[in-house]
Amino acid sequence: GESVGLHLPTLSVQEGDNSIINCAYSNSASDYFIWYKQESGKGPQFIIDIRSNMDKRQGQRVTVLLNKTVKHLSLQIAATQPGDSAVYFCAGNNAGNMLTFGGGTRLMVKP
Amino acid sequence: KAGVTQTPRYLIKTRGQQVTLSCSPISGHRSVSWYQQTPGQGLQFLFEYFSETQRNKGNFPGRFSGRQFSNSRSEMNVSTLELGDSALYLCASSFKDSHVNTQYFGPGTRLTVL
Numbered sequence: 001g002e003s004v005g006l007h008l009p010t011l012s013v014q015e016g017d018n019s020i021i022n023c024a025y026s027n028s029a030s031d032y033f034i035w036y037k038q039e040s041g042k043g044p045q046f047i048i049d050i051r052s053n054m055d056k057r058q059g060q061r062v063t064v065l066l067n068k069t070v071k072h073l074s075l076q077i078a079a080t081q082p083g084d085s086a087v088y089f090c091a092g093n094n095a096g097n098m099l100t101f102g103g104g105t106r107l108m109v110k111p
Numbered sequence: 112k113a114g115v116t117q118t119p120r121y122l123i124k125t126r127g128q129q130v131t132l133s134c135s136p137i138s139g140h141r142s143v144s145w146y147q148q149t150p151g152q153g154l155q156f157l158f159e160y161f162s163e164t165q166r167n168k169g170n171f172p173g174r175f176s177g178r179q180f181s182n183s184r185s186e187m188n189v190s191t192l193e194l195g196d197s198a199l200y201l202c203a204s205s206f207k208d209s210h211v212n213t214q215y216f217g218p219g220t221r222l223t224v225l
Binding site for chain 2: 008034036041042043044045046049089091095096097098099100101102103104
């Protein structure tokens, strides 16, 4: 079936460094993508979104890049902090409010 | 503005029982979606309601059902519980019926089936 993202890898970074989390999607019809952050015991928290007519979007300390040619998304977090430690999910949407989620990436920030 | 709330937060049931979970969306939001999260399958879409109508349904058996009330609050029901139904059930609300709009998630209901 359709999927967004295939792995649950772990990314370990030093506090203050930049983090890059990657996600691949398979549904070419997806035209809206969202990154969520999920901390232990909580629901996913919206970070940033991007429409398919854009290549890049910036927020506070975060940037999302979209490469439609290779169906790839990335989330860049600048100056990573301990509070950024969580599991990060990308999700795609092409119809209704039916998000298709990737498997997630665990980000661990070392102090 | 208050976020999405879900009740109960934790639930323990035994096989064969049924369960009802509740979700109150953000005020003004008319769309409510439900997702199941398990370590093995990740986050999977269950169904979505907008203005009391089910608009989309994921690939889950008929034991999973839901409804939405006129105040946009939603409930989901799982009948004849199986061990594999143990999961975190997440509710998300959004303002519009367009797919290009942000869904905001609640904290989830942790269901354990024994």
